[in-house]
Amino acid sequence: xxxxxxxxxxxxxxxxxxxxxxxxxxxxxxxxxxxxxxxxxxxxxxxxxxxxxxxxxxxxxxxxxxxxxxxxxxxxxxxxxxxxxxxxxxxxxxxxxxxxxxxxxxxxxxxxxxxxxxxxxxxxxxxxxxxxxxxxxxxxxxxxxxxxxxxxxxxxxxxxxxxxxxxxxxxxxxxxxxxxxxxxxxxxxxxxxxxxxxxxxxxxxxxxxxxxxxxxxxxxxxxxxxxxxxxxxxxxxxxxxxxxxxxxxxxxxxxxxxxxxxxxxxxxxxxxxxxxxxxxxxxxxxxxxxxxxxxxxxxxxxxxxxxxxxxxxxxxxxxxxxxxxxxxxxxxxxxxxxxxxxxxxxxxxxxxxxxxxxxxxxxxxxxxxxxxxxxxxxxxxxxxxx
Numbered sequence: 274x275x276x277x278x279x280x281x282x283x284x285x286x287x288x289x290x291x292x293x294x295x296x297x298x299x300x301x302x303x304x305x306x307x308x309x310x311x312x313x314x315x316x317x318x319x320x321x322x323x324x325x326x327x328x329x330x331x332x333x334x335x336x337x338x339x340x341x342x343x344x345x346x347x348x349x350x351x352x353x354x355x356x357x358x359x360x361x362x363x364x365x366x367x368x369x370x371x372x373x374x375x376x377x378x379x380x381x382x383x384x385x386x387x388x389x390x391x392x393x394x395x396x397x398x399x400x401x402x403x404x405x406x407x408x409x410x411x412x413x414x415x416x417x418x419x420x421x422x423x424x425x426x427x428x429x430x431x432x433x434x435x436x437x438x439x440x441x442x443x444x445x446x447x448x449x450x451x452x453x454x455x456x457x458x459x460x461x462x463x464x465x466x467x468x469x470x471x472x473x474x475x476x477x478x479x480x481x482x483x484x485x486x487x488x489x490x491x492x493x494x495x496x497x498x499x500x501x502x503x504x505x506x507x508x509x510x511x512x513x514x515x516x517x518x519x520x521x522x523x524x525x526x527x528x529x530x531x532x533x534x535x536x537x538x539x540x541x542x543x544x545x546x547x548x549x550x551x552x553x554x555x556x557x558x559x560x561x562x563x564x565x566x567x568x569x570x571x572x573x574x575x576x577x578x579x580x581x582x583x584x585x586x587x588x589x590x591x592x593x594x595x596x597x598x599x600x601x602x603x604x605x606x607x608x609x610x611x612x613x614x615x616x617x618x619x620x621x622x623x624x625x626x627x628x629x630x631x632x633x634x635x636x637x638x639x640x641x642x643x644x645x646x647x648x649x650x651x652x653x654x655x656x657x658x659x
Contacts, residue, residue, distance in 0.1 A: 280327040284337070285494060288319045288326065289383070295336050296328040344387040359658035361399055361406030362414060368395060369416050369425055372453070376421040376460045385495035393428065393450040397442050400432035405600040406656035407433055409585030412544065412552055413597075413642075413649050419467045419546060420460035426541045428452035430579075431534065437578050448530050451505035454497075455534070458487040467546055485510055485519050509534045513566060529568065536567045536575065552579070552586045553639035580605045587642050589616065591635045595644045596627060599655045606636065611655055613645045620646040624655065 280299060287295055290313050298307040306322060313319050375388045382388055400407050407429050416422035428449045435445035456463060462480055466473065473481065489503045497503075508522060508531035515523035536559070543555040543564070558564050560576050580601045582588050587597055588610060596610035611624035612634075627634040642649070 279330045281330045281333050283323070283326040283328045283333065284496070285323045286384070286496065287328070287333075287336075288313050288322050289381075290314065290316055290319050296332050298322055298326040298328060300325050301327055340384065344384060344391075360653070361403035361656050362410050362653040364395075364399055365407065365410035365425075365429070366414055368392060369414065369422055372425045373418045373421040376424060376453070376457060377418065379457050379460075380491055380494055386492070386497045389450055389453050389495075389497070390446075392425075392453055393446055394442075396425075396428055396432045396449055397445060400429070400436060403656065403658070404433045404436065405584045408579065408583055408601075409599070409656055411541070412583055412585035413652065414585075415649060418460075418464060420456065420463035423463060423538075423541055423545065424453050424456055424460070426545070427455075427534070427537050430537050430541070430575075434533070434537070434574055434578055437574065447499055447501040447505060448534065450497075450499075451502050451509065452534055452537070454492055454502065455488055455506050455509050455538070456484065457491050459484045463546075482518055504528055505531050505534055509538060511535075529571075532568055533571045533574075536571050539564055540575065551639045551641065552583050553581055553588075556581065556583070577605060580608050582606070582608050582636055582639060584608070587640050587645055588636045589638050589640050589644075590627060590629070590633075591637055592633045593617070594627070594634075595640060595646070597624075597645060597652055597655070599626075602629065604630075608636070610634075610636070611652075613647055616644065624652070 280301070280303075283296070283298060288298075293310050293312055294307055295309065297305060297309045300306055306326060307313070313322065371388075372392060375382050375385065375392070379385065396407070411426045411429050431452050432445065432449050435448060440448075459480055462477060466477070485507050488506045492502060492506065505528065507520070508527050511517035511520060511522040511527045511531065512535075513524055513527065513532070515521055517527075540555055540559060543550050543558075544552050555564075556576050556579060559567075559572060578601075580598075582598045584598050584600055587595060588608075590596055590610070590612065593616045594612040595614050595616055596612045598608045598610050600609040602608045607629045610627050610629055612621065612627050613624055614620040629636050
């Protein structure tokens, strides 16, 4: 709000250690605290300026509008690139690298809100054009950083599920955005936990318990005002029986989409973390209720949309070939596959498409990726479109 002198409180993201101030910074009484173009040197200086700093209202508004236009132009550029791309796995690989840079550094990222929004919008575009490629990326693509990759995996699956639920982009954006942002404070901790064999210590448990509240606070600090993002982030560890955290909500107090987010979060965790399991086994455990109680419509939606054998996972066929699942089929247990080798032989020079509706090519069981005998990048072309 502009005061009688034309000054407004400066947005906190105008002030970043090691960077120049975009406007003159004044105290409320008009005293110049830091001239435009001078550097904020320390976190302590930033905190002091954030408490006291004001700027010329018109100049601040012009700066904010310029940044909004720049973000919109960048998002449109990225969206156009993705619309014209027929290489969904390469696009998802790029998104994984981008997410690592954003989620590991949190509020230190310039325009964190815009970065999260851009990634969410990118996922929505890809999920509309290449849903099987997006799903395949979750189970097939290698990654360097499990903390950030996990959030992308959850967001990617939710983007595909949201399409099946009939949600438009505006309705789906908060759910995908919340999946990307839910672990902002603990992205680094998730990497630590993946590398350690001991149970969480007390400090790690406290970090874990607090992270939904801290993630919401970080989103507010970054300028995310959409309340549905905050509710989903805050509730993604609440349980219907009241045993969840941080608020101990129960039953109808928890949003349905928050339970969907929690379920996909759990499934992705089982597939990639803590003694990873084959996707088909995890989905089977979920369907049998072994992973906890979730709304039946959510369980049915996930299992039906991913299929018994999701794209990007590997299977053994009746003729003893190892194949990669490329696309979902008309039946959950009869996906489209590409054979890569016989189990007792060397890899084929190129893959061979098989019809799993025929008896000799029926899927017998899921198998580990290591049995494929090839580099995952060799398979990316299976999801290319002209």
